[in-house]
Amino acid sequence: MTRTTLTGWGRTNPSVAELVDVFRAELPDVLKEAGPRGALVRGLGRSYGDAAQNAGGLVLRLMGSATDAVLDRERAQVTVSAGASLDELLRYLVPRGFFVPVTPGTRFVTIGGAIASDIHGKNHHVDGSFGNHVVRMSLQLADGSVAELSRTQDPELFWATIGGMGLTGVVLDATVQLLPVETSRMAVDTYRIADLDRLMAVMDDGEDEAHRYSVAWIDLAAKGAQLGRSVLTRGDHARFDELPAKLQTDPLAYGPSQLVSVPPVIPRPGLLNHATVAAFNELWFRKAPKRKLGGIESISSFFHPLDMVGQWTRFYGRSGLVQYQLMVPFGQEEAMRRIVERVAASGTASFLAVLKRFGAGNEAPLSFPQPGWTLALDMPGGAPGLGSLLHALDEMVLEVGGRNYFAKDAHTSPETIRRGYPRLAEWQAVRRRADPHGVWQSDLGRRLRLAAED
Amino acid sequence: MDNAFGQPQTIVVLGGTSEIGLAIAHQLLSPVTRHVVLACRDLVKGEQAAASLRGDGFEVSVAHFDGADTASHERVIGEIAERVGDLDVVVLAFGQLGHGEATGQDVAEAAALAHVNFTGAVSASVAVANRLRAQGHGTLVVLSSVAGERVRKANFVYGSTKAGLDGFAQGLGDSLVGTGARVLVVRPGFVHSQMTKGMPAAPFATTPDVVAQLTVKGLRAGRRTVWAPGILRVVFSVLRHLPGPVWRRLPLG
Known part of the structure; x- marks a missing residue:
């Protein structure tokens, strides 16, 4: 555990946090060490601002890669650790004739980050954003338990986690709908x-x-x-x-x-x-x-x-x-x-x-x-x-x-x-249920008072 | 939290009636400002100062703070943070000028001045730095003075407190590297203000607004020291090396 200066991809807004590399099995123990400044998971740091920073608190990097990806060819779905990057995933999928449902302008983002920011790409007008293609995911909650989420299983928390900027928990793995392709x-x-x-x-x-x-x-x-x-x-x-x-x-x-x-x-x-x-x-x-x-x-x-x-x-x-x-x-x-x-x-x-x-x-x-x-x-x-x-x-x-x-x-x-996102209060209510003590915190969340219900 | 442009959401001025402190707060106001706290001894004057700052979208409040009462500093700063959240910029602006050479001959006055300007400032700075270190970000702006760069006989008690404070603040800044917290030392020259009213102005005299502009520029550029005006850095690099008899005789007011 080391105190490290973190910034986003734009290298503005620096702040210092305890950076910890963790395997998913260690998460419940590490979370017990979170103090009043809370904890946050960070992917590859491609958010431009301060979304993946937590000044004075814990910042967790989830170990994981696409080597454990499981491809279901019939359904065109892949199940993969949230810490894996689109880069790794594409190297695995493309030669097998599949493509990720959405990619942003960089392939150096993690699956967890793609869900947390609900990223979009050049195909949004046809296919929507990344969250549209998430079939299910498992989410590490603040109390140490793991929730299984989908459109039918706790859909409120499923959708609050998509675009939730990591403030509902740590996505551990996800199953994602793929696009079959004939060529690369x-x-x-x-x-x-x-x-x-x-x-x-x-x-x-x-x-x-x-x-x-x-x-x-x-x-x-x-x-x-x-x-x-x-x-x-x-x-x-x-x-x-x-x-x-x-x-x-x-x-x-x-x-x-x-x-x-x-x-x-x-x-x-x-x-x-x-x-x-x-x-x-x-x-x-x-x-x-x-x-x-x-x-x-x-x-x-x-x-x-x-x-x-x-x-x-x-x-x-x-x-x-x-x-x-x-x-x-x-x-x-x-x-x-x-x-x-x-x-x-x-x-x-x-x-x-x-x-x-x-x-x-x-x-x-x-x-x-x-x-x-x-x-x-x-x-x-x-x-x-x-x-x-x-x-x-x-x-x-x-x-x-x-x-x-x-x-x-x-x-x-x-x-x-608050003016641009009229459904913020709805999201806050789901977050409060999933994280009543406010363990998940970020600089972005603090700066924009995302969790503050006022 | 500061945003990408170094625009803070919370601004605290210790010595909230200081003209330079207020000018810096004013210069830092932006559409993301949420709280300005003026911490000072005289709450009536504090309220008047607060009225001059008020605007849309943010709250200006006054808190009781006595630079000499070092035992209270940690508590007062804790209470402010409790109320407004993370401290983004704290300006340490309190201090007294004394009465020139007369102060240097009055045991009680000299000791009191040294206590507020140095001991009080050290105590408040440590209390603020502990907060900033724990929150992983934030800046302490310490108002030093060129009077501390080379102490002159006309106000040697004041000058020596600033010399001590300047050294302390630089050391504190160095100790905070890597914690996310930082210190900006500001060294104004002669500033036309209430504190210096009626005094003969020294060369390169400036105003609180100019000091504030340079301070905010320095903050955004991530500097560790700011001279106001900037030319004083050059001037003092010469003055610092003058032989004692020459320095003593210089007509510097």
């Missing part, structure tokens, strides 16, 4: 689009539903008539007959690798400023084909391009990176436009801005996705005025009935969350 390749359509209005119109033309995956990258360094110029990609798992002959010899080959890792010697202000980002974005936009249909890409280049560069957030320098992800309901395209204009006008370089259409939400009271548009922004934490910009964006989002995402949050207030 993606068939991708790419379109270059001149501005934001056209982008939203194209994304809304009904064609999105014909593809399992769809997402747009927006250049937020471009202003004026070029505001919102973007690259839209839509993809599907390639069928065997779509592969070129060369790839057909080993259609399920899968071996993602990291090309380089960023060393910890980036100069203090970081390398990402308005000039470098604008130049990068210009290249990215020009590199994209105007219109290209059926291009064949690997899983990693389509889903996880940033994983090729280890520790890429170090490019942001000492003050780290702040992610902001918001959603606004359908019909609020005008509000989304104002938000994009506001970010572009602020001159705060946003390296990656990603726009996507969400489909239906699920029953989890704290699940982020709702039908509408979601925008994710990466910004340097040290950018002047960024605090005020994000508080202003919060207000614009709440006014039109939107909300922001816990797994990315590093800045907002308890009031913002």
Whole structure:
């Protein structure tokens, strides 16, 4: 047990906790050592803010890997430890002809983290979020017992744990519904689009539903008539007959690798400023084909391009990176436009801005996705005025009935969350039943007063 | 908890009627502020100060705190934390200036000044640091002074208490590395305020607002010391090495 400084992936909001590596059988004993600052489980630390930190308390890392995964080919389901990563799981599943139901922009997240944040991916408009595909799970409760949860067995706690940010207990293992695939390749359509209005119109033309995956990258360094110029990609798992002959010899080959890792010697202000980002974005936009249909890409280049560069957030320098992800309901395209204009006008370089259409939400009271548009922004934490910009964006989002995402949050207030998540009280009641003494605590929970019933 | 921009939710000012302390609290206000606690001896003046800070979305309260009453420090700070939750930023802003060379000739006055400015500050800092260490995060801002950088005859009792406090605070900061808690030492020069009203201003005189702006900038940049204004760091790196007879004769007010 060691006192360790922990941050999220954005490397903002540091705090110190006792970090303990535990096997699931040890959990009940370790929990007895939790003091007034409580305990929390941490996965691979890919939440951008302070979700996987517990200042002054215990932070548990659950040992486990995909080597103990059990695949049920008939049902297309896998049962796996919550500590296993999507990376490990994909290496196990893809060669066997299956794919995870949802993957975010990185494969370095754990199954437990995927459930706790109820993560989404490029297929949300068709398949919903990760929680939609969880068949069952077992949950370590604060009192030392283990609960078996599913849609029929204590469904309230099942759904409170999905999107519950680890504040209901430690997910020990889960059974997840999979997607059978013929190949390990993606068939991708790419379109270059001149501005934001056209982008939203194209994304809304009904064609999105014909593809399992769809997402747009927006250049937020471009202003004026070029505001919102973007690259839209839509993809599907390639069928065997779509592969070129060369790839057909080993259609399920899968071996993602990291090309380089960023060393910890980036100069203090970081390398990402308005000039470098604008130049990068210009290249990215020009590199994209105007219109290209059926291009064949690997899983990693389509889903996880940033994983090729280890520790890429170090490019942001000492003050780290702040992610902001918001959603606004359908019909609020005008509000989304104002938000994009506001970010572009602020001159705060946003390296990656990603726009996507969400489909239906699920029953989890704290699940982020709702039908509408979601925008994710990466910004340097040290950018002047960024605090005020994000508080202003919060207000614009709440006014039109939107909300922001816990797994990315590093800045907002308890009031913002209460307005954006009207079902918070419902979740709190379930949490109180599962954890009456408030053992599960996190910095995010403290900062946003998630457990405070006021 | 601070957010990603170093915007605290709770701000406590020990010496809650101090103009610099209030200016720092004011500078730290943001949409995520929940509690500002002004801890001071004079509750009436404390309420007046609180009124100047009030705004939307956060609570300003006044707590009784006496820098000289070291026996009460742990309890008072415990009670504040009990009420407002984790302490994100605590500003140690209490202290007295004394009456220049006259204080240096009055046994009781000199001892009382040293007690509040040094012993009281040490006691309160230790009480705060214990809290911050246990909660795994938080910053203690200690208002030192350039008067402690090289003590001058015009206010040597005051200057020596700040010299002691400055050294203490740096050592405390070093001892807290790795605990999540940290200490920021602020060294203002001559500050135009109620405390210095009627006194001749020293070169590079500044205002509470400027000190506050530099302090908050230093907090967000994760610095361990802040000079206000920044030029004083250079000035004192020279003054520190002047021969005694020259230093003694300098017209520094």
